[in-house]
Amino acid sequence: MKQEVIPFTGYQKLVIFLLAITQFTVILDFMVMSPLGDILMKSMALQPKAFGFAVSAYAFSAGISGLLTAGFADRFDRKKLLLFFYIGFIAGTIFCGLAHTYAELVAARIITGLFGGVIGSISMAIITDIFNLQQRGRVMGFVQMGFGASQVLGVPIGLALANKWNWEAPFFMIAGLAIVIAIIIIVKLQPVNLHLAIQKDKSVFLHLWHTVRKRKHRIGFMATALLSIGGFMMMPFGSAFAINNLKISNEQLVLLFTISGLCSLLIMPAIGRLSDRVSKFKIFAIASTWMMIMCVIYTNLGATPFWLVVVLNILMMMGIMSRMVPSSALTSAVPDMADRGAFMSINSSLQQIAGGVAAAVSGLIVVQKTQFSPLENYNIVGYLIIVISIISILLMYRVSKLVADKTIKTDVIKDEVFISE
Structure with missing residues (x-):
């Protein structure tokens, strides 16, 4: 049904x-660690296990930070x-x-994760406060274009800088751009502060507990966690697999990320518009x-x-990009306004922790005998993603039902208020 x-x-x-x-x-x-993976593993003589831990360190610290700040997020x-x-x-x-x-x-990476991991949840709370559900698919599509833009612009430029001045250069580039944005x-x-007028919990810990104990919130959390595990397992070793297994060059790697990112830029807004018109869950499942x-x-x-x-x-x-937009839009509709900051913080934390678990697990599965030999067991990671993704579809279906029921109740209340007036 069109909306x-x-x-x-x-x-x-x-x-x-x-x-x-x-x-x-x-x-x-976060993304630049994957294309820098081969350079870092060779320059620091790292095994896949060690590099996987370096990637997951950001995710784990981001997750912990989100949990610690969740009770304050709506205050x-x-x-x-x-x-x-x-x-x-x-x-x-x-x-x-x-x-x-x-x-x-x-x-x-731990320090960066402590701060960077919370930004996504704050952005989601701002989106949910300012935009209604019928607009959020398009908003998520545009905001998550950052993923594609990072590949089209950031990753190729970062790789070029790394090839010329070593792997540290991309981080200085990111910091310089971020200062301008700030x-x-x-x-x-x-200011985005309308939620302050309806905040009920006096204790930040009580607010955190009230957010976690709600059954509908826990369903959303579980869906996000499994979605992240499935999405992050391949990412840390993408460049190393492309170079050592697929036998592409460093120059071709830059072009590969550019083309993939450009396609993501085109896909995300289109999927966002589509998810505002038809069933978000159907798009996610397909x-x-x-x-x-x-x-x-x-x-x-x-x-x-x-x-x-x-x-x-x-x-x-x-496939990866097209499931991000509808899942984010559905999950954002689960909490009420008074709980959005805490919900988004916890949700983001679980997303980051799950990503850290995925990176660490894939680091234990993937093996590389020498710095220049092919990666082994990468296909096992692909099979694990199938199992995790099937469970994610089932959980996201439950989330979509919760959102549909909530929308019906809201419409009924609005009709009752209109009739009484």
Whole structure:
């Protein structure tokens, strides 16, 4: 059934732009570790297990940070929260560029995760406060274009800088861009504080407990966690697999990320518009099924012509990206306004922790005998993704039912108020 498409106001468009470009830097900071993987593993003589831990260190610290701040998330102006954590993220990214040993790099990633991991949940809370459900599919599509933009612009530029000045250079680039964005947020973004007027819990711990104990929230949390595990398992070793197994060059790797990211930029808004018109769950289920098929094909490849690697990568990214938008839109509709900040913080924490678990587990599964030999057992990761994705579809179906029931109840209340008037 088609739904009415509600247009955006001028200020809403500005908010979308600011949140999208903020997400661009945060996602790029996390994403750039994967294409830098082969360079880092060779320059620091790291085994897959050690590199997997370096990736997961960010995710685990981000998850812990989100849980610690969840009780406070609905007690402050969301603009101030966004700026506080974004400035901390900038500092952590600078420390990553200054790291010279493996231990320093892990410590810097932990610091960056402590601040960067909360930004996504704050952005989601801002989106949910400013935009209604009929607009959120498009909003999620634009904001999550940061994922595609990070591949089109950030990753290729970061790889080029890394090839010229070593792996530290991309982190300085991200920090410089983020400083400019922070200044724009200070000047342009209005306070987001309507939720403060309806906050009921006096204790932050009580508010956190009330958010966790709700059954509908726990269903949303479980769906997000499993979705993240399935999405992150392949990511840490993507570049190492492409170079050592598919036999593409570093120059071709830059082009591969550019093309894949460009396709993501085109896919995300289209899926966002589609999810506002038809069933979000159906889009999610179809995209997940498509992704499972492509993951199995891709992880079982050997030496492959570059053009075929590009085609298969695009097809796989279509599935991955197309399930992100509807799942985010559905999950955002689960909490009420008074609980949104806490819910989004906990949800983001579980997403990050699940991603850390996925990176660590894939690091234990994947084996590389020497720095230049092919990765082994990468196809096992693909098979695990299938199992996890099937469970994710079942959980997301329950989330979609919760959202549908909530929408019906809201409409009934509005009708009763209208009749009484």
